[in-house]
Amino acid sequence: MSDYPKVEIREGLVSIIVPDLSKYIVGNRPEPAHAPVFYNPRMEVNRSLSIAIINGYVNYTGKSNIIICEPLSGTGVRAIRYAREINGVSKVISNDISERAYELIRMNIDRNGLSDIINVHKDDANNLLLRIAREGGCDVIDIDPFGSPQPFIENSLRAIRDQGLLCVTATDVGVLSGKYPIKCVRRYGALPQKFPYRFEVGIRILISTVARYALSMDYGIRPLMSFLDGHYYRVCMLVFKDRAYALETLRNIGYSYYRPSTLQRGFISGYPIPGVNRYRLSGPLWIGNLWDAEFLMNYFMKGTRDYFSSRAREVAGLIGEEALGPNIPxxxxxxxxxxxxxxxxxxxxxxxxxxxxxxxxxxxxxxxxxxxxxxxxxxxxxxxxx
Structure with missing residues (x-):
């Protein structure tokens, strides 16, 4: 095992070894990106809510013996929590290209007695996804990169099964929400605007990016859950490998407008060309619902646990209320x-x-x-x- 400072932490129902972040301080605060293996304690909210979402998905679809893939695992905390805390899991595929991460994942799997459920790999994430696609795919794919998920979206769609759940994190909120508009055009093929609701514009651009990759394969998507928590966006969506769903997805891509003089805001259908162009527009972006209210009320909320952090339970409650509101920015x-x-x-x-x-x-x-x-x-x- 590589020699660097480590500590034991508990998260959810598991105990794992992670780099000692107190040894990697930048500007008076720990910087996970500077550690030998990436671990961000602030992402506990993401991991805990994802457990509630995937447990809800299992109940919602009635699937059993599901296979989950996490191609960018770091310390393995997410994969290990999934194996321990999600019902009906037959296999979790954990992967990281880093030798140090691979060693740490294996150690953490053994510590938690989960070597019979978790398969660990040391490979390029896209190579792994293409191999999984050739071998029949998996039910849940979780893309949680440091930065943009864009390089992994296409092969995730190849590797996921019909009616599978694709979960995507993006930590480049500034790019998506209009701070760096040209970078957003390059990376996501969409123009953001600094509208008052620019953080919603950002997550809708992210969803539309996945949707446009899906459309190129004649697939469709439907978001079950979308949220912003501080420095990252998170979207979990069903993927339908069906041309009829692709047509429905196409109808949910368009543009957003804002008129400061009247405070009017809303969506304009039409992709690739908007139906009207009298306004300053942002897009293309997702103009459909950001969440499935029935899923949130009947499945996700029931999957939240008392042992989740207070922040995770707070975010879950806020989203549950917001899902009942109108689909207006x-x-x-x-x-x-x-x-x-x-x-x-x-x-x-x-x-x-x-x-x-x-x-x-x-x-x-x-x-x-x-x-x-x-x-x-x-x-x-x-x-x-x-």
Missing amino acids: YALTTEVGRDLGRELPINDVISIIRGLGYQAVRSHFHVKGFRTNADLLRIKEIIMGK
Whole structure:
């Protein structure tokens, strides 16, 4: 085993050895990317919510003996938690191209007594995915890279079975949400805009990127769960290897518009060319639902566990509420209260809108964000007392 500082940690129901991040400090904080093997404790929320999602998927589809693949495993914590905490798993495929990571994964698998369930490989992630595709595929693929998932999307779609679950993390939120628009065009083939709801634009661009790869293979997708947590986006979607679903997917790709003068926002269908072009547009992006409300209410929420961190349970609750809101990009309280001269509490804004008979729910994308089907300019006038 390579010689570098290590510590034992507990996460979920497992205990693993990870690099001692206190030895890799950059700017007064631990930097996981500088450790010999990548481990980010902040991604516990991602891992825990993914366990709830995959357990929900197993119950939702009625599948058993599922095979899960994690091509970018690092310490192996995600693969090991999946093997221990997900029902109906027959095999987990864990992989990392790094020799140090491979050694650490094997040690952690042995520590947890899971060598009969987890197969570990030391290979390039895309090579592994293509090999799995040739051997019949797997039910769940989890792409959790450091940075963009774009290089792994196409082969993940090849390796996943029909009606499989593809989960994708993107840590380049700044690129997707408009901070580096040209890089987003290069990497994702879409133009972001710094709209007030730019963090929603980003996740919709990510989904549409997967959708466009799927369409090139005559596949379709349907997001079950999408969320933002700090520095990363996470999307879990069903993949249908069926041309009929591809046509439905095509109808859910379009563009988003925003008009500052009227506070209007929404979606325009039409891909590759938008139906109208009177507005400043962002896209192409996903204009369908970001989540499946039935799945969240009846399957995902039941899969959250008391031993998840308080942050993981908080994010789950916020998304559960937001899923019941309208499929209209979120607004900010600062948009409707800009000329008021004071900060508007979000719960007050929501109460005013609901009192008028409209839908209004908080958005997890922004601390001041909410979704509503009301005319925001009219709401602003009411708040201003006009």
